[in-house]
Amino acid sequence: MYLLIWAQIFCSVLVVRCCPPLCSCTFGYNGLAELRSVQCSDPGITAVPINVPADTVKLRLEKSLISKVPRAAFYNLAQLRFLWLTYNLVASVHPSSFVNLKALRELRLDGNLLTSFPWEGLRDMPRLQTLGLHNNRLSSIPAHASVFLPNITYLDLSSNRLTMLPAELLDLWFPLLVTHCFGHAGLHDNPWLCDCQISMVTTLSMSVGSPVVLMDQLLMCSRSLVESGMLLLTQAQLSRCMRPSVQPAATRVVSPLGSNVILRCDATGYPTPTLTWIKSSASTDCCREAMLDSDQLPRNLESFMQESPRVGVRWSVISLNGLSYKDAGEYRCQARNMAGISEAPIKLKVVGITRMGKLPRRKSQKTTSKSSLKYGKPFKTGSPSAKENQVLQNIRSPSPNKTQTVSILAPRVPKDPSRKTSLPDVKRKTSASTSVKPSGPSPTGPASETIE
Known part of the structure; x- marks a missing residue:
């Protein structure tokens, strides 16, 4: 015991x-x-x-x-x-x-x-x-x-x-x-x-x-x-079993900024594969501030549609509306079934709208008329003002006193006692610089007149 x-x-x-x-x-x-x-x-x-x-x-x-x-x-x-x-x-x-x-x-x-x-x-x-x-x-x-x-x-x-x-x-x-x-x-x-x-x-x-x-x-x-x-x-x-085969509608897409684009791919295989979209990289040829952080890629995209019209076939589309620079990059369409995985890349490039060159600024009507009359090189793009019409009318119908026309259209020349200029020479220069050939039927016609 x-x-x-x-x-x-x-x-x-x-x-x-x-x-x-x-x-x-x-x-x-x-x-x-x-x-x-x-x-x-x-x-x-x-x-x-x-x-x-x-x-x-x-x-x-x-x-x-x-x-x-x-x-x-x-x-x-x-x-x-x-x-x-x-x-x-x-x-x-x-x-x-x-x-x-x-x-x-x-x-x-x-x-x-x-x-x-x-x-x-x-x-x-x-x-x-x-x-x-x-x-x-x-x-x-x-x-x-x-x-x-x-x-x-x-x-x-x-x-x-x-x-x-x-x-x-x-x-x-x-x-x-x-x-x-x-x-x-x-x-x-x-x-x-x-x-x-x-x-x-x-x-x-x-x-x-x-x-x-x-x-x-x-x-x-x-x-x-x-x-x-x-x-x-x-x-x-x-x-x-048949490994999936993926065929994208396009391998490279270029679309302008703000537009809408649809990316599509088709896949075949047995059993019928399922499709997913992956954003794998950001664009490297657009604005630096618009590029995505590389830590966020790749990422799966959820907003897409897919359908299977028959056994062994499936297609999928992803719609991108109002494109921005952030949408640019490489998209992968991935097909998967138990026989394997296949994928195809689609590169999307977003281009900006090209800005047109600036048109030359219009000069004021008053400045144009004076400079045109002064230097004999007219440039007028609009209808003449009331004052210019009055001046043109005076030029087309000169008064007997031509010195008055000169005083209106020609600049004053100070008297120089040491220089004597004959009156006929002044009159010739004045008339040469103030001669006008109208191109319209009336003083108030189109502004395509040319002052020679």
């Missing part, structure tokens, strides 16, 4: 060296250290044991009545490399169940009742390579699951209720397998919708030198685009 009590006390103090109740412990040797393996397979176990030795490398909880995996259930097992929770009644797994499992390489949850799996919990297992979810009740895989699968090279999703694979899984996880140079996926025994997604997987797995290997090539489909219940034997039975 005393020996049993002392044994329990000893195990409670040195828990690292004791095996939990209803479990068995075995030891192995890898040449460097002794490795502990713990197996708990008793039907009487209803919860995850909390007193598993900390030096455990492999833990197997199998064929028990465990129904859930709580938070931090294995926190003290920092050296754990293999964790098997197979063929239990596990229906829920807390997202933080695997905290501190930095060394875990293999996690198996086969043969349980899981309808969902906390994919974000994989962040706590950075070295995990094998994930087994065979024979559960998973009906879908969220799109974000692929983000947490960077190191997974073996993923078993067979014998579930899956109908489709998310496109992100094909876009992100499968390319990572190329980096690892190998990968295995179990997809058989699911009610797949036989479409382009499954076609891509089978094509990839059957290609020569492919890093992706399906554990079972014969995938049964419950539904298909053509018929139901077909067996995936050959690629000819499926619709082939």
Whole structure:
């Protein structure tokens, strides 16, 4: 009796060296250290044991009545490399169940009742390579699951209720397998919708030198685009995926400032691609103050329209009204489907309105008339004023006293006693400078008169 009590006390103090109740412990040797393996397979176990030795490398909880995996259930097992929770009644797994499992390489949850799996919990297992979810009740895989699968090279999703694979899984996880140079996926025994997604997987797995290997090539489909219940034997039975092809209506558009412009692109592919518009760069040949900050680019544009007139074809337009210099730059029309991404650039240049040269200012009518009469070089663009009409009338009908006309039209010449100018010479110069040839019928005619 005393020996049993002392044994329990000893195990409670040195828990690292004791095996939990209803479990068995075995030891192995890898040449460097002794490795502990713990197996708990008793039907009487209803919860995850909390007193598993900390030096455990492999833990197997199998064929028990465990129904859930709580938070931090294995926190003290920092050296754990293999964790098997197979063929239990596990229906829920807390997202933080695997905290501190930095060394875990293999996690198996086969043969349980899981309808969902906390994919974000994989962040706590950075070295995990094998994930087994065979024979559960998973009906879908969220799109974000692929983000947490960077190191997974073996993923078993067979014998579930899956109908489709998310496109992100094909876009992100499968390319990572190329980096690892190998990968295995179990997809058989699911009610797949036989479409382009499954076609891509089978094509990839059957290609020569492919890093992706399906554990079972014969995938049964419950539904298909053509018929139901077909067996995936050959690629000819499926619709082939086609990478999108983008064709813009114009690759370069020049439009004036303040105008309206429509940019359009057409895309083909299977499945029918979706289109998005991206402003990727600002103009470099317009006003510096109107250019966009480079930190704001690229950015997705939301105000656009797209339609699909038939399967495999889609077009989209973006309307820009009242163009400013900020609208100039490069626009990318991007088409995406599960087969890939394609895009085409369209460069938009906004040009300003060219300013016309300034017309020469009009001189006042009074100044024009005086200078014209003085220097004999008339330039008149408007109708003559009343005063000018009176002057022109006096010139056309000169009075007998010509010296009066000279006094009106010619400047006064001061008398110089040392210089004698004969009156006929003055009269000749005056008449030469004041002679007028009207070009209109009357003094009040058009202003296109020329004074010679």
